[in-house]
Amino acid sequence: MSRTRTPVVPGWFTPDDTTAFRLLGTRCRRCRTVHFPREDASCRAPGCAGTALEEVPLSPRGRVWSYTDGRYRPPAPYPSDPGLPWRPYTLIAVELAAEGMVVLGQGAPGVTVADLAVGMEVEVVPGVLAEEDGRTLTTWHWRPVPGEAS
Amino acid sequence: MTGEVAVLGAGMHPWGKWGRDFTEYGTAAARAALADAGLEWSAIESVVGANTVRCGYPGQVAGATFARALGWQGAKVTSVYAACATGARAIDTARAQILSGMADTVLVVGADAAPKGFFAPAGGERPDDxxxxxxxxxxxxxxxxxxxxxxxxxxxxxxxxxxxxxxxxxxxxxxxxxxxxxxxxxxxxxxxxxxxxxxxxxxxxxxCATSDGGAALVLGSMEVARRRGIRRPVRxxxxxxxxxxxxxxxxxxxxxxxDSAPAAGPxxxxxxxxxxxxxxxxxxxxxxxxxxxxxxxxxxxxxxxxxxxxxxxxxxxxxxxxxxxxxxxxxxxxxxxxxxxxxxxxxxxxxxxxxxxxxxxxxxxxxxxxxxxxxxxxxxxxxxxxxxxxxxxxxx
Known part of the structure; x- marks a missing residue:
């Protein structure tokens, strides 16, 4: 039986079967400021009263701003089965040059802090956050660009 | 420069991890601060409580919670919240009341009973938070x-x-x-x-760990400090x-x-x-x-x-x-x-x-x-x- 694939938050990234997977933000039509997570009602730039925002894909690649890992199971609402052993994952904050923005995300499975360095180039890839209530929760992951040595 | 307010009294309940009602810690701190100030509770004109989201309704109306625990005496009551900066915002609120002449003696109280482990958000399905x-x-x-x-x-x-x-x-x-x-x-x-x-x-x-504890200050106008004969109060x-x-x-x-900060931006x-x-x-x-x-x-x-x-x-x-x-x-x-x-x-x-x-x-x-x-x-x-x-x- 195949499980339903459900984005952990709707509208934050393209479907995970798309060939060019991207995070999705919004851009103010008036002042061009980009927002992620998306703002759909009103621009947050202080000098702008824009209310028309359009969806834009964020840059697929960026450079590591910082990183860490989670050695202990986070509390709810993090989807994690307490009956299973805890497997640490990395958290990577990535600087996107075009947007001038740092975006946090989990590292792809198998990426450890030993594989990472500040300044390293990474790319966004589709990933699975957890299985929950018969659904597969999908998310975005950051992964070192192949050939990028730590 | 803004005017100064005097610290008439300071008091704390020791920090620890007992899991008791946070009201108990705050009340003990308040009584210690009042004793330090040499003031009766009845002389306090305003109470500003520093809220805690973790202790239910009493935690979110902390000013009233502490005023009730100390015994209702009719003082003005205010409750403020600003996450980890809550206590300082409570002090700022008390200061504003004193400098504007709304009150001459204000009790500021904050207390918490923290759970073990990571802080976690309130339950439910709340994607707007x-x-x-x-x-x-x-x-x-x-x-x-x-x-x-x-x-x-x-x-x-x-x-x-x-x-x-x-x-x-x-x-x-x-x-x-x-x-x-x-x-x-x-x-x-x-x-x-x-x-x-x-x-x-x-x-x-x-x-840093998450702890139980309580702290309180009695703040007053410089005029009250003078009237009480305090020559050099902490201000x-x-x-x-x-x-x-x-x-x-x-x-x-x-x-x-x-936020997005394009290279050409501010x-x-x-x-x-x-x-x-x-x-x-x-x-x-x-x-x-x-x-x-x-x-x-x-x-x-x-x-x-x-x-x-x-x-x-x-x-x-x-x-x-x-x-x-x-x-x-x-x-x-x-x-x-x-x-x-x-x-x-x-x-x-x-x-x-x-x-x-x-x-x-x-x-x-x-x-x-x-x-x-x-x-x-x-x-x-x-x-x-x-x-x-x-x-x-x-x-x-």
């Missing part, structure tokens, strides 16, 4: 953010885990001298290094409560991303330094005037950030200042002579009030074994999630 989302989508706990900032310092400035451990060693040594602290044992660098990694590169002993000269400026380019709790004006800058401007003082500082050491690495944000040293020089011993008791500018969050653990709404209690005792010269010699000017700094920062400057 950024704090809920960061746990849901990323499992990004508070220590995860502390660790991101620590790693960033290592990459930018060459700080090492040994530097971070030195902060714990320093603060534990001060906390060992403080009867109100939860942790009163000295800690060695080896013990920090042997503690479990929570979020690389930070270990358990790099991260609050500034309370900074500024908010960030867009675009925020440093990743901060509870956000998943920073220059970066980072939030934490702006908190202290506003306090210095209001007080007409600068970092060179300080005798001591109480800063929010949620992690060891974060204490080093505060050195730089308060202007005690230049960017990237925090670890050097620490290694020189300048920020230890007996140093040029002792930081966290109370022992800091490292020795107390965080009791959220009480913590920023406790920082001002420590300034009060230091500036009065009654801090005992941890007294900073000749202390005349002190600053506190703290930061709460959702863009709340506060800094208090007191003089004597």
């Amino acid at each position: 950024p704090d809920w989302l960061r746990f849901r989508v990323l499992g990004a706990t508070n220590p995860a953010y502390f660790a991101l900032w620590a790693r960033r310092r290592m990459a930018l400035y060459g700080d090492t885990p040994e530097d971070f451990a030195r902060v714990k060693v320093k603060n534990a040594a001060a906390g060992a001298l403080n009867a109100r602290a939860r942790y009163r044992s000295r800690v060695t660098a080896e013990e920090v290094a042997a503690s479990a990694v929570v979020a690389d590169p930070l270990r358990l002993l790099d991260i 609050i000269r500034a309370v900074s409560s500024v908010s960030p400026r867009h675009p925020r380019t440093a990743l901060d709790l509870p956000d998943i991303a920073t 220059g970066d004006d980072p939030f934490r330094p702006s908190i202290a800058r506003a306090a210095y401007e209001e007080a007409g003082l600068g970092p060179e005037d300080l005798s001591l500082a109480e800063v929010y050491d949620l992690s060891t690495a974060l204490e080093l950030e505060w050195y730089e944000d308060l202007g005690l040293c230049g960017a990237g020089e925090g670890a050097k200042l620490l290694r020189e011993g300048a920020t230890a008791l007996g140093g040029r500018i002792p930081v966290n002579p109370s022992g800091g969050l490292a020795s107390f653990g965080e009791a959220v709404p009480a913590q920023a009030i406790a920082q001002v209690c420590e300034l009060t005792w230091q500036l009065r010269g009654t801090a005992g074994d941890r007294q900073v010699a000749g202390a005349h000017t002190g600053i506190t700094a703290n930061q709460g999630l959702f863009g709340h920062g506060s800094s208090v400057i007191a003089v004597c």
